[in-house]
Amino acid sequence: MPAANTPRFSVIIPVYGVEGYIRECLDSVISQNYRDVEIIAVDDCSPDGSGAIIDEFAARDPRVRVVHRAENGGIGAARNTGLDHATGDYLLFVDGDDSLRPGSLRAMADRLAETGDPDILLLDHVRTHWDGRVEPSNSGKFLAGIRDGAVRPAEHLELLRIFAVVWNRAYRRDFFTEGGYRFTDGLYEDALMVYTTMAAARRVAGVEYVAVEYRQRRHGSSMRSSAPRKHFVIFEQYGRIFAQLAGRPGLDEYRKVVFERMVSHFLHTFARGFRIPKGHRRAYLRQASQVYRRLEPAGFIPPPGVLGLKFKVVRSGSYTAFQLLKLANGSREAAVRTLGRLKRWAGRKALRAYYALQRRRPLDPDLAVYSAYWGRTPACNPLAVHEAAKRLAPGVRGLWVVNKEHAAALPPGVKRLAPATFAYWRAMARATYLVNNVNFADSVVKRPGQIHLQTHHGTPLKRMGIDQQHYPAVARSMDFEALLRRVDRWDYSVSSNLHSTEQWERVYPAAFTSLDTGYPRNDVYYRATAADVRRIRGELGIEHGRRAILYCPTVRDHQKDAFVPRLDLARFARELGPDFVLLVRAHYFYGGDPELDALAARGALIDVSGHQSVEELCLAADALVTDYSSIMFDYANLDRPIVVYADDWESYRTCRGVTFDLLSGNPGDTPGATATTEDRLIEVFRSGAWEGERATALRRAFRERFCTWDDGFAAERVVRRVLLREEGANPPPVPLDERTPAPAPRIAEGVRLPAQARREGQSPEASPLAQARFDQ
Structure with missing residues (x-):
């Protein structure tokens, strides 16, 4: 039964690099119609604005408690920190980019009451993809099998086939803490926690309710690590599982199922080239073979069919055998790769021969190409960056892509590039810096060493990017795959406030760096x-x-x-x-x-x-x-x-x-x-x-x-960071109360108030205090 004066649920949320998602996550918990909950958000030294967002939630809802870790330790350490602060009867681990569906906590609480507070309550979930697809899990049929009450997992081994993650289950806190469970460092830590706790649990129940929305991010997931060897930790994690299961009576069949899940997990990871790319695949397969042979339970029988053949190849450790098996099975993966090569070849062939030739020549380190509003007259953030560059980086030459109908209105001194000309393709191929407040044409190829600066042209009140998929009025005219290919070219994304940063990172899922500088045009x-x-x-x-x-x-x-x-x-x-x-x-x-x-x-x-x-x-x-x-x-x-x-x-x-x-x-x-x-x-x-x-x-x-970061120095911040490569050139903005906007017309045309008076012709640049922010 619930303990007196303690919340029913402690929701532990590790927070790192999720500023585009953490609001939705927290809102999904706070807005639940079941209120007996504490929310522990653990900032694992997130490099973005996530820490400020969770502080904002804590300031307005006493159920939200924030812990800022002194140093980054990874998701396991962040969860452990949350455990140390939890007081609820049950623990829920929700990742910062996922969310709970409405009514989830009420459904859990009701099911816990019906089943007499089991050690673990299993939940259902869906995968929500960035392109709008929603994919159901395979959990429903397993949860339906235990709807009559709580069971012992060792007697219901089918439950081990539910996705092995900690966020699709609620743990009774005293079961968890008395068992001494702590999360380990590195990837695949969930498997260790799931299989060891399920082995120890005496009573496990399920709730047939889709409680969790598991977000499949296009970019930013820890599973898409750029360090392939980090994925080799999967072998250590499963080694720990079998070490803890070793010698425990009554778990012979349990170990066989976990072993089968382990090898399937090895194969799943191996099949994803972004985790185990070429150059690491032979080593991965060799290590998988060693673990297979060392941990294989007596009497284990591989599954039938092609999957069983793959098991045998893993056991052998032969990369050649694995390649032959793929060939024998028609190698769908190879066919997809070949099709992709043909499409890329056709696309390259369609590009102008001159552009292709120019892309073989060295980049010009002092050339920048600017554009605004699809080739209209120079304006907005790109123009402000251009003007600042002329002052701070005079060695960088700026050219503007401007359509014919706008050519007559060019400001003095602006050098125009006419689209679809030899000069245009030469500049697009050779320029080091490409600056735009929209996107360059799909035919532009991002060269190694080129830097794309996306300045945007407004703070988003309306839905943008992939969010537009849900609104037919705009979605019908959008090619979202092409949009994301353009977004993949961005190196930097300029933002004027935290709201914009959150939106851009979520609706344009790519690997760009956010420049929280303010808008240069302002x-x-x-x-x-x-x-x-x-x-x-x-x-x-x-x-x-x-x-x-x-x-x-x-x-x-x-x-x-x-x-x-x-x-x-x-x-x-x-x-x-x-x-x-x-x-x-x-x-x-x-x-x-x-x-x-x-x-x-x-x-x-x-x-x-x-x-x-x-x-x-x-x-x-x-x-x-x-x-x-x-x-x-x-x-x-x-x-x-x-x-x-x-x-x-x-x-x-x-x-x-x-x-x-x-x-x-x-x-x-x-x-x-x-x-x-x-x-x-x-x-x-x-x-x-x-x-x-x-x-x-x-x-x-x-x-x-x-107006968080707009203080008169945004363009300078951008130029110093991007064109001058000054990593530390991003001092804090001038506080709002210390800024002096341009005088209102009534003041400019008449008697000005003392607090708003300014010397004629003076700009913030002349302020010694403000300039010192860049001189430090």
């Missing part, structure tokens, strides 16, 4: 002066003293052909009154709009859709009105009012998917006043709510969450 919000603000407003035709409202709606996936305003622009401009001017910027996916042109022609508003710099528009605006555009996250750096006009919120988040509830009104989610109808939007401005106290408080919390 540096201008801390470097621009009052003179800059006045100049931009003058160029846009904003009369002195009028308050400019920038309206920037985002694109809808079901409506990409033409700009259709979500509100009556003429009415909104009229209702704002003569003291305001409305700036309207349609999304760049849309072409010109006759209605917008007509309204602008008669002076009802200013159409800024064709303006080259959205950053300049933000500097000119007294407030921003948007729906779901990522511009809100950038504009928040200016600490000026943001109003969310979301008349189709429910349909948008259903059809496109969102990463958080923008309209919740909770601090950190909502950047200011909100409206879901046109009348309410007008009232927000008439009443002054757009710049009121509540809106100001919400904006501050929003800035704290999403």
